Amino acid sequence: xxxxxxxxxxxxxxxxxxxxxxxxxxxxxxxxxxxxxxxxxxxxxxxxxxxxxxxxxxxxxxxxxxxxxxxxxxxxxxxxxxxxxxxxxxxxxxxxxxxxxxxxxxxxxxxxxxxxxxxxxxxxxxxxxxxxxxxxxxxxxxxxxxxxxxxxxxxxxxxxxxxxxxxxxxxxxxxxxxxxxxxxxxxxxxxxxxxxxxxxxxxxxxxxxxxxxxxxxxxxxxxxxxxxxxxxxxxxxxxxxxxxxxxxxxxxxxxxxxxxxxxxxxxxxxxxxxxxxxxxxxxx
Numbered sequence: 001x002x003x004x005x006x007x008x009x010x011x012x013x014x015x016x017x018x019x020x021x022x023x024x025x026x027x028x029x030x031x032x033x034x035x036x037x038x039x040x041x042x043x044x045x046x047x048x049x050x051x052x053x054x055x056x057x058x059x060x061x062x063x064x065x066x067x068x069x070x071x072x073x074x075x076x077x078x079x080x081x082x083x084x085x086x087x088x089x090x091x092x093x094x095x096x097x098x099x100x101x102x103x104x105x106x107x108x109x110x111x112x113x114x115x116x117x118x119x120x121x122x123x124x125x126x127x128x129x130x131x132x133x134x135x136x137x138x139x140x141x142x143x144x145x146x147x148x149x150x151x152x153x154x155x156x157x158x159x160x161x162x163x164x165x166x167x168x169x170x171x172x173x174x175x176x177x178x179x180x181x182x183x184x185x186x187x188x189x190x191x192x193x194x195x196x197x198x199x200x201x202x203x204x205x206x207x208x209x210x211x212x213x214x215x216x217x218x219x220x221x222x223x224x225x226x227x228x229x230x231x232x233x234x235x236x237x238x239x240x241x242x243x244x245x246x247x248x249x250x251x252x253x254x255x256x257x258x259x260x261x262x263x264x265x266x267x268x269x270x271x272x273x274x275x276x277x278x279x280x281x282x283x284x
Contacts, residue, residue: 008088011052013042018062027216033067034214055081072096074105086112099282106280122283126259129277133252136240136271144197145241148189159204160185163224195242206238218250
């Protein structure tokens, strides 16, 4: 492992090119940080929604970086540098709800952070990162799947809450009576990044969102089928439609799935999505 002498520091505007160079090495894997850089090219923490930490002298490039905000997201493959960043962050209280990134990077940071931040509520150690840059050729898309209208937020929100609770084991509406989560879902709808199909009563049958829209990929999240419709093939045709719609706004579609979600992995395989990496998530 590389021995690094330079200590971690909060990155500033002078580091923008170095950060972008690091992110550009894998724009699909790093799409979340790339999207934040587009929002705050000067690395202003208020616009970024957090701080970027890095290891490397200003102007000489960066060995690694990490975004520390609502989530902690490592960037780069230098595990020694990421361990140094983790050591710096361990000196302060935990401010994030998860650590998510390439499995080796997360493992390196968590080995340090767990001594001060642990225990975790859950560790998802192996999450295949899947990718497609063409629509599914073997599945007919469900023509009922469309962008959700803001007027449909009251019908869509319960499905989003249900998906979140099932996936993460906790409700997103606890701390502020759901106002923050409602605003986030409304933002996704308003930006045309929420998709669903509805039954004759106006109730959601299937939903998914583009959680992050980067220059290289649209990262899909929140895939959910109403419980009474599961096992009927609803998700296959619906996700084929989401792929088609997402490829209208990005050159590729990506998502990550838990390795133990066998049904989901078979679904994405049928749609022609291929694995290009493995992520890990530590949940608090």
